[in-house]
Amino acid sequence: MNYRTVLDKIYINSKDFPKMGVVSTSIPELAKVHPDKFGIHLTTINGEEIGVGNSNEKFSIQSVSKALTVALAFSKCGEEIxxxxxxxxxxxxxxxxxxxxxxxxIPRNPFINAGALVIAxxxxxxxxxxxEDLLHFIRTISGFETIDFNLKVAQSExxxxxxxxxxxxxxxxxxxxxxxxxxxxxxYFHQCSIEMTCKELAHAFFIFANEGKTKKGNQILTTSQVKRLNALMQTCGFYDESGEFTYRVGLPGKSGIGGGIAALLPKQFAIACWSPRLNEKGNSELGxxxxxxxxxxxGMSIF
Amino acid sequence: MNYRTVLDKIYINSKDFPKMGVVSTSIPELAKVHPDKFGIHLTTINGEEIGVGNSNEKFSIQSVSKALTVALAFSKCGEEIxxxxxxxxxxxxxxxxxxxxxxxxIPRNPFINAGALVIAxxxxxxxxxxxEDLLHFIRTISGFETIDFNLKVAQSExxxxxxxxxxxxxxxxxxxxxxxxxxxxxxYFHQCSIEMTCKELAHAFFIFANEGKTKKGNQILTTSQVKRLNALMQTCGFYDESGEFTYRVGLPGKSGIGGGIAALLPKQFAIACWSPRLNEKGNSELGxxxxxxxxxxxGMSIF
Amino acid sequence: MNYRTVLDKIYINSKDFPKMGVVSTSIPELAKVHPDKFGIHLTTINGEEIGVGNSNEKFSIQSVSKALTVALAFSKCGEEIxxxxxxxxxxxxxxxxxxxxxxxxIPRNPFINAGALVIAxxxxxxxxxxxEDLLHFIRTISGFETIDFNLKVAQSExxxxxxxxxxxxxxxxxxxxxxxxxxxxxxYFHQCSIEMTCKELAHAFFIFANEGKTKKGNQILTTSQVKRLNALMQTCGFYDESGEFTYRVGLPGKSGIGGGIAALLPKQFAIACWSPRLNEKGNSELGxxxxxxxxxxxGMSIF
Amino acid sequence: MNYRTVLDKIYINSKDFPKMGVVSTSIPELAKVHPDKFGIHLTTINGEEIGVGNSNEKFSIQSVSKALTVALAFSKCGEEIxxxxxxxxxxxxxxxxxxxxxxxxIPRNPFINAGALVIAxxxxxxxxxxxEDLLHFIRTISGFETIDFNLKVAQSExxxxxxxxxxxxxxxxxxxxxxxxxxxxxxYFHQCSIEMTCKELAHAFFIFANEGKTKKGNQILTTSQVKRLNALMQTCGFYDESGEFTYRVGLPGKSGIGGGIAALLPKQFAIACWSPRLNEKGNSELGxxxxxxxxxxxGMSIF
Known part of the structure; x- marks a missing residue:
């Protein structure tokens, strides 16, 4: 099975996907996004790069950023966090x-808001x-220097x-x-306001698929730390729908109310998709x- | 049975009361008060005034103020609150x-902090x-013009x-x-910082005992409003110890973490007491x- | 103001009361009662007896029985309950x-089901x-020897x-x-199945109004115990609508999902009313x- | 790295493991087991069988059975469960x-007691x-015909x-x-009372590691069903310590208060270990x- 074929098929199927769910209105600035945007980007250990739909369009990563801030905190402070x-x-x-x-x-985990605030x-x-240092970190792990905050979104939050x-x-x-x-x-409001494309996000999450190393080979996290963060994303990455996501998808990942989801298969690939219509749990329906x-x-999942 | 005799007896008994409970340290400024202060003042419909102990010493009324702010809000806005x-x-x-x-x-009642914030x-x-208007209201109902905020306490809060x-x-x-x-x-922090003596507080609560009228005869609340506020104090005035207070004492009242308690028997008397040692529910042990x-x-209680 | 006049007026007004609320269906046997039944009986310290509507018809007292069982337990075991x-x-x-x-x-109070089960x-x-002893107790305090369980209701429960x-x-x-x-x-299911008329229930609750003594003068509870049980009914007698009942009515009382409410004004009167349509909290709307x-x-209430 | 070497090392280290935790006393019959029992059995896709310690001694599988009952229910009824x-x-x-x-x-998942009762x-x-059918199922998937209930434990429960x-x-x-x-x-009490050895339990869980097929090649569950059950064990298998287990161990598994844990690495191995001393969450400390x-x-885990 070829990733390109699968992603093309998913993209075609997405046209028929019922327009369920609604764009988050919790932040006025976010509510302005077009509900039918949809993109995916997949990047593999072997160097494949596959994008479909609006995969090169910037969106607000929102809570997906929590996976990146906890990675940064973990790399700086170790287990004491x-x-x-x-x-x-x-x-x-x-x-x-x-x-x-x-x-x-003591928040349950770093992916609920309370936990992310402690990490912040x-x-x-x-x-x-x-x-600035957070931006620098995300630019470094992803390899994209133009990643930035959206100050209007930060202000809106x-x-x-x-x-x-x-x-x-x-x-x-x-x-x-x-x-x-x-x-x-x-x-915290700045971290949530960061805008990235599916491609950029997939590249940022590549370190979780690649035992802690970036595309360029920089070791950002230890193998052990990556395993632990992946475990954390598996059990807690989708709020009170984490079990459902694990059940249906079987990949560690993290979602955001901007409609983004980043996920990965260890030693295989990282992937990011984006569709702003959310289900009632706050996760992207189509994503x-x-x-x-x-x-x-x-047939590929961690299970 | 004569009130003076009873209050004297209570005062004498207080000497032997075990020094249980601790002064609230939730606000640094409050922690400075001497733990063994104790005073009571009772004022009756018939004009009796009886004070024992430190009944003319100012203390921080804290949450006792919630009964006064809700009275003011009720008088201004009626049932819509x-x-x-x-x-x-x-x-x-x-x-x-x-x-x-x-x-x-929607807070459960105006005497938990959330409810008091809505009233504020x-x-x-x-x-x-x-x-200023709140101070004016409390000065008017009590008849004591010197009642004021303690700005250090307000700042500390x-x-x-x-x-x-x-x-x-x-x-x-x-x-x-x-x-x-x-x-x-x-x-809210200013209202909690108000300082009053037992005598001043008893006089302020006199309106609840006297069908809405002050000592001087000004009608501040309607008879119906007074009944309702008394009902509210009876069921909610002592946090999650309201049932216990009703069970043991059987008077409508309101407590504060400054160690003050004001209470009343409709058509008979209003009373305020003060002892800063608190039980684990935040109410004055000795009070x-x-x-x-x-x-x-x-043998006098509403039941 | 004359009680007879007031009760007649209430009875006339009841005709126009919107048919809100529904008969409890939690127990199939209870669901059979006619929703528009309505009766009141009031009995005073001075010997007045006033009944209106279906005040001599039996109904299932259900949780009103909890006030009677706790009274019996209190009289037998004292404060240790x-x-x-x-x-x-x-x-x-x-x-x-x-x-x-x-x-x-440890249940919060004897009037929620958990607490009543502990009392049982x-x-x-x-x-x-x-x-048998429970029946005997209720017959004694009320003076009605025909009070009995409804075995079909007990079985249904x-x-x-x-x-x-x-x-x-x-x-x-x-x-x-x-x-x-x-x-x-x-x-417990038997106690809830007891059937009484408004008149019988008012007479049973008379001991709470009469400092522990029955109509015939038997001292069932001490003055102090009565005060405490009244206090308990005031704060807990109407489930999570106890505050509302205290606010609106201002009398100690107890309700049941059969549509009965018994209440009292200390040293004045006991009253029972019955209307099977319940609000969403499980208390009789019309009652x-x-x-x-x-x-x-x-103008008579404890406040 | 050789499994035999690792298991031997773990076994040796276990001698120095602090004797933390206590044997469950929730069921009197269980409390009789010797606290220092410890065994592991690992069975691989490639046919390796490695046991250390008390790996051939029967113990009460307790909640580990929940993974087997949900597997049976899933195989019989599909997604509708x-x-x-x-x-x-x-x-x-x-x-x-x-x-x-x-x-x-609606219980959160089939591994908390409420959920297991619904599955039952x-x-x-x-x-x-x-x-009988449950026993038959477990005997079939594990290949051990002597697996049975412990009727004294069932009665004790x-x-x-x-x-x-x-x-x-x-x-x-x-x-x-x-x-x-x-x-x-x-x-339910019978299912919890089932006794198995580490070896038997590892063989029963082999179907989860082997895409639904037993050692003998019988397809019990579909590949998709196995993935989903593994996902479920990953997020929910260790009560409110599931996140911790995932974080530290990174394998799908299920624990029981008898001190047993069964786990697996998809397409690699199934493993069962047993040590009756439990931590405060009810999971085996040493396990x-x-x-x-x-x-x-x-270095092998799903992440």
């Missing part, structure tokens, strides 16, 4: 405060110029991000935010369907 | 966010000069009030805060015990 | 298991012939009472049921409205 | 009732002789299984148990450590 955030699926929506209260301010706090502490402000203050009340709340939120077809058609 | 806050006991600690999430941003938001909207900031932002995310979060918090003795000795 | 069940409002529906899990098998377990232990079976097993798993689960459930009118029209 | 039980990690302890209440009787109910419905009785009744109250509660519980060493030493 798990003292402040767990590795368990939460079983709750991504922005829930309930669990945090029962668990005294860690990065604000350890990075010299947090926002700031103006409407009361739930995240609630989470950050709540974490601070438990002592699990060390910097100023506003500084951490500013970093999940596309990835399910990929693993079904190729 | 219940569209934004409920009248049910919460069954949870005063600063819990859990219930708020399940109930989509209402007052910020309807009052010309919110902070601001610097450490991350849980309240979380609640306010959370409410805002549900659309149940209409003003700027910072403005509402500033009002509750004193009021239990009062109703036991006199 | 509170080691196994609390006195706090639950803030949750009557048959919730959630809180029980967090609180390790206590009675099964301390009574010689539990079911048994066949469909899986939620209660879940609660009882759950309590047993925490060690807070000492007898066989089936024996406790049998007692609550009737009692609200009573306290509004007479 | 997911209408009655989900595929999401629960984020809660294995015997929690809380989530079930919020989610109206399905099997009771579709199997001719449920208990019945006498103390109030939490499971609560769950079953609760499910029944939501209509998600179709057979008699007692019949379903009887089946998890052994499997972590295995994947660390061999």
């Amino acid at each position: 798990w003292n402040r955030v767990g590795v368990e699926p939460s079983g709750n929506p991504f922005n829930s405060l309930v669990q945090l209260e029962f668990e005294k301010g 706090d860690i990065l604000v502490t350890v990075l010299q110029n947090p926002k 700031k103006e409407t991000g009361f739930r995240n402000a609630a989470l950050a203050n709540f974490l601070k009340s438990f002592g699990n935010i060390q910097n100023e709340v506003d500084v951490v939120l500013d970093f 999940m369907f596309a990835l399910e077809q990929l693993t079904t058609e190729t | 219940w569209n934004r806050v409920g009248v049910e006991p919460s069954g949870n600690p005063f600063n819990s966010l859990v219930q708020l999430e399940f109930e989509k941003g 938001d209402i007052l910020v909207t309807v009052l010309q000069n919110p902070k 601001k610097e450490t009030g991350f849980r309240n900031a979380a609640l306010a932002n959370f409410l805002k995310s549900f659309g149940n805060i209409q003003n700027e979060v910072d403005v509402v918090l500033d009002f 509750m015990f004193a009021l239990e003795q009062l109703t036991t000795e006199t | 509170w080691n196994r069940v609390g006195v706090e409002p639950s803030g949750n529906p009557f048959n919730s298991l959630v809180q029980l899990e967090f609180e390790k098998g 377990d206590i009675l099964v232990t301390v009574l010689q012939n539990p079911k 048994k066949e469909t009472g899986f939620r209660n079976a879940a609660l009882a097993n759950f309590l047993k798993s925490f060690g807070n049921i000492q007898n066989e689960v089936d024996v406790v459930l049998d007692f 609550m409205f009737a009692l609200e009118q009573l306290t509004t029209e007479t | 997911w209408n009655r039980v989900g595929v999401e990690p629960s984020g809660n302890p294995f015997n929690s009732l809380v989530q079930l209440e919020f989610e109206k009787g 109910d399905i099997l009771v419905t579709v199997l001719q002789n449920p208990k 019945k006498e103390t299984g109030f939490r499971n009785a609560a769950l079953a009744n609760f499910l029944k109250s939501f209509g998600n148990i179709q057979n008699e509660v007692d019949v379903v519980l009887d089946f 998890m450590f052994a499997l972590e060493q295995l994947t660390t030493e061999t």
Whole structure:
């Protein structure tokens, strides 16, 4: 089975996919995107590069960025980050405060918002110029120097991000935010506003498929760290739909409410797809369907 | 049975009361108060005034203020305030966010912090000069012109009030805060910082005992409004210990983490007591015990 | 103001009351009752007896029985019953298991199902012939010898009472049921099946209004016990609508899904009303409205 | 790297492993096992069979059986089983009732007790002789005809299984148990009482490693079904420690409070280990450590 053939087929099938789900309106700036955008890019260990649809168009990566910030924090601080955030699926929506209260301010995992805010706090502490350094990291691992924040989106998130402000203050009340709340939120809103194409995102996630090494061969994470981050994406990458994604697709990955999903098969490929229509759990309807077809058609998954 | 005799007896008994409970350290400024302060003041419909112990010493009324702000909001806006806050006991600690999430941003009652923040938001909207007007209201109902904020306490709360900031932002995310979060918090931290003596507080609560009228005869609330506020204090005035207080004491009342408790028997008396040692629910140990003795000795309670 | 006049007025108004709410279908046998039945009976300390509507027709008292069983247990065992069940409002529906899990098998209060099952377990232990003795107790306090179980209703509850079976097993798993689960459930289903008229129920609740004494002058409970049970009914008698009932009506009372409500004003009167249409909280729509009118029209309430 | 070498090393290291954790006392019969038992058996696609320690000693498989019952139900009924039980990690302890209440009787996944009870109910419905047929199924997939229930353990569970009785009744109250509660519980207690050796268990789990085929080549499950069950074990197999197990070990698997863990690497091997000392989440301390060493030493995991 040939990846090109499968992706072409998925792309053709996407035309008939019911226009279910809606574009996120949680951030006004995001609501402006055209709902029928759809692109995929796949990049393999063997050097294949396959893109279909709007795979070279920038979109807001939103929570997909959480996989990249935790990778950066893990590479900088090692296992000690798990003292402040767990590795368990939460079983709750991504922005829930309930669990945090029962668990005294230790977020279940770094992919729910509370956990990502703790990771943001860690990065604000350890990075010299947090926002610039994050951009630099993502440019380095992906090899694309033009990746940048969308300042309008960041500003839009700031103006409407009361739930995240609630989470950050709540974490601070438990002592699990060390910097100023506003500084951490500013970093977090910027990280979510990053815009990338499917191709760029697939290349960034390539390090997770390639035992920690970039396309150019730079070792960013150790083999062990990559395994652990992949494990984390498998169990927690899709909020309270992580089990469903694992069940249907069987690849570690991370989604965002911009409609992006990045996933990978260890030692084989990294892939990113984008379709802004979201299901009620906040994951891309068509994106999940596309990835399910990929693993079904190729018979390739981690299981 | 004579009130003076009972209060003297309670005061004498207080000397032997075990020094249980600890002064609240949630706000650094509050932690400075001497733990063994104890005072009571009782004021009756018939004009009796009885004070024992440190009844003329100022203390931080903290959440006792919630009964006064809801009275002011009720008098200004009537029943419509219940569209934004409920009248049910919460069954949870005063600063819990859990219930708020399940109930989509409508706090259970105006005496948990979330509900008090909504009342604060209402007052910020309807009052010309919110902070000044609140002071004016409390001075008017109590008849004491010197009642004031303690600005150091207000500032101290601001610097450490991350849980309240979380609640306010959370409410805002549900659309149940209409003003700027910072403005509402500033009002709230000031209301909590108000300092009063037992005598002043008893006089302020006199309106709840006297069918809405002050000592001087000004009708502040209607008879019906007073009944409803008393009902609310009865079921919700002591956080998740409201049932216990009703069971042991049987009077409508409101407590604060400054160690103050104000209570009343309709058409008979209003009373305020103060002892800063708190039990684990955040209510004054000795204060509750004193009021239990009062109703036991006199046989007077609403039941 | 004359009680007869007020009750007649309430009865006339009831004709125009919107036919809101539905008869409980949780137990098939209960669903057979005519939805438009409506009766009230009021009995005063001064010996007045006033009945309107279907006040002499039997209905299933259901959870109203919980006030009677806790009274019996309290009279037999005293304060130690509170080691196994609390006195706090639950803030949750009557048959919730959630809180029980967090609180390790100690139900919040004796009026939620879990708490009533613990009380049933206590009675099964301390009574010689539990079911007969309970009947005897209710006959004694009310003065009506014909009060009895409805065995068809008891059987119907048994066949469909899986939620209660879940609660009882759950309590047993925490060690807070000492007898066989089936024996406790049998007692509980019988107690709920008791049928009484409004008049009989008002007379039974008379002991709560009359400082523990029956019409005939027998002292069943101490003054102190009565106050405490009244306090408990005030804060917990109407499930997660207890605050609303206290706010609107301002009398201690207890409701059942048969549509009955019994309430009282200490030292004045006991009252029972019955209308089978329930609101979504499981309380009688018209019954609550009737009692609200009573306290509004007479100006009499505990507040 | 040679499996024999690794297992020998793990076995030697186990001697120094701190004697942390305690044998489950939830079932009196289970509490009798010697805490220091330890065995591993690994069976590969290539026909290797490696056992160390007490690998040929029977133990109570307990919840490991849930992976086998869901496999049987899946093979009989296909995808429709997911209408009655989900595929999401629960984020809660294995015997929690809380989530079930919020989610109206649909258990999160088939590996928490509530979900396993629903699967038991399905099997009771579709199997001719449920208990015998289950035994037959396990004997067939493993190739060991002597596998059997331990009737004393089954009886012991019945006498103390109030939490499971609560769950079953609760499910029944939501209509998600179709057979008699007692019949379903009887089946469930028997399934948990099954005794197997590490070798037998590894052979039973071999079908999950071998694309649905037994050692003898019988196709029990389709390739697709196996992938999905592996996915499910990955995200949900270790209760609220599933994330931790995935993070540390990176293999699909299932644990039981008898101290057993069965796991597998697709297309490579199945493995079972046994050590009765449990951590606070109810998983075998030494078992998890052994499997972590295995994947660390061999570098083999699904990630």
